[in-house]
Amino acid sequence: MTRDRILTAAAVGILLAFLWFADRTFSAYSIRILNTIAIFSIVAVTYNLINGVTGQFSLGPNAFIAIGSYTSALLTLSPQEKAASFIIDPIVWPLSVISVSFPVSLIAAGVLAGLIAFLISVPVFRVRGDYLAIVTLGFGEVMQVITNNAVSITNGPLGLKGLYPHTTLWWSWGLCIFTIICTVRLVNSSYGRAMKAVREDETAAEAMGIDAFWTKTLAFTFSAFFAGVAGGLLAHLITTISPSLFTFFLTFNLLIIIVVGGLGSTTGALIGAVLFAWGGEALRVVEEPFTLFGYDLPGIPGMRMVIFSAILILTMIFARSGIMGRREFSWQAAIDLGSTLLQRIRRT
């Protein structure tokens, strides 16, 4: 176990060194992709906690990311900036005068998203049955309506512009590592075992003293908290947010990430997030005009989503458990895999 600790510390060290290097030498475009990977990882890992580990089908991350984005953005913009951009309806007090630092705004983003998730939990988890999907889907639509129409709070369809790009590699990856550590610890604690027991057999879990209501509420609130924080990071990465960013489409992408990665596996969620964020950029070419066998083909917007959807469908048909299944990364498994590969190479 000491060995594993050392290896983990070394891996984190290498990651930090890489980020330091990337921060100094990479193009703005590459840095943005790295930031996106970190932000998607935060959401995917915690979304997997409720959907994969606890087995409760939530369709809510888009709503919680939206709550986090708007909260954080409204809190960091200065009163002057807010007065300038709210041209249809002036912004309500006290939002019109509040301005806090970026870290405080992130905490507020997480806390508000978590609080709202908690309030949703009470009616949804009090009764048994799969109401979570319906309620979170509806809640996402409600958030769309609110962000579009509560103009004096959200500035409506115009959204919020001119946010300061606070989200550096250090913030996004620092919080990503923090999220992963918290989630892995939680999953490996008694609380995590309770979540898995609820997923496997709710009646048997309750018969063994596990309060299914609190267990589901904890998982859902925890995941919403981090979705909120990720929303704050996202807002200060792209610096312009509007309701159209947070449609169900965002949740659909996250669902692809955790299903392809392997529902129930934190490692899988991470792999899924990296593949998605990186693959999404790599596949941009298919949406641009290109030449195939001498024919000039026009760019087809949305083509990437067709590809992602196809990957999701193929995964559901041919590899239901995704890349990782419910397995997790472990150093022992990595070392074993490495030595098997080495032997194969030597033999040939």
Added chain:
Amino acid sequence: MSETLLRTEGLTVVFGGLVALSGLDLEIRRGEIVGLIGPNGAGKTTAFNAITGVVQPSSGRIFLGEEDITARPAPKIAAKGIARTFQQIRLYDDLTVIENVMVAGHSSVRYTFLEAVTGLGRFSADEKRISEYAEYLLELMGLSDVISAKASALPYGRQRKLEIARALALRPTVLLLDEPVAGMNPMETKGFADLLRRLHRELNLTIGLIDHDMGFVMNVCHKIKVIDHGVPIAWGTPNEIRTDQKVIAAYLGTAA
């Protein structure tokens, strides 16, 4: 004799129009092994379900010691010390054997959610306590060699034992076993009877059990309750039950 530990008064469960259990008065004293027998569909499992909060009783009361626990939520009842197994095995299939057992340690966990997330405070010491007790129970049940296998990978007989180990991890005062020897051959049943006596002795358990294997029930139980079509028809020591005319007519007669 010692005091009454688990008591039901007129326990009745109705499903739609079907009276599954009607007016069950049951008294289990501390340290006793009590059998609950009756033909299929008699309402035995329903009685266990009502006691453990899996189904709501339609009327009647349930007491654990002095405390009225009627219709309390299942996790509360479990935490108060009533553990059970299921007639149809209900393990957490995708978890390992030891994780299955450790799940039942959750109600005794001393660390908070924040200590779990940070790994600070009582986390390590308490995890060690839970895993060591799970290992001890698995050894007691003869499952030490499969600790990290998936529960679903075990053969049927060992899954039954794992279910008991998991129930014991609640550190219950009362253990309710629903057909523990179903599907076992006579040799295995005999071994299980010995094991049950050992658990009863070493863990100071009070046990309620349902089974159709009359030899086994007569052998291990101090007292037996017989129900038929939801209605209690007899109560007594194994010898009294063996010679009870109503029981012979309703149950042993048809079984023999």
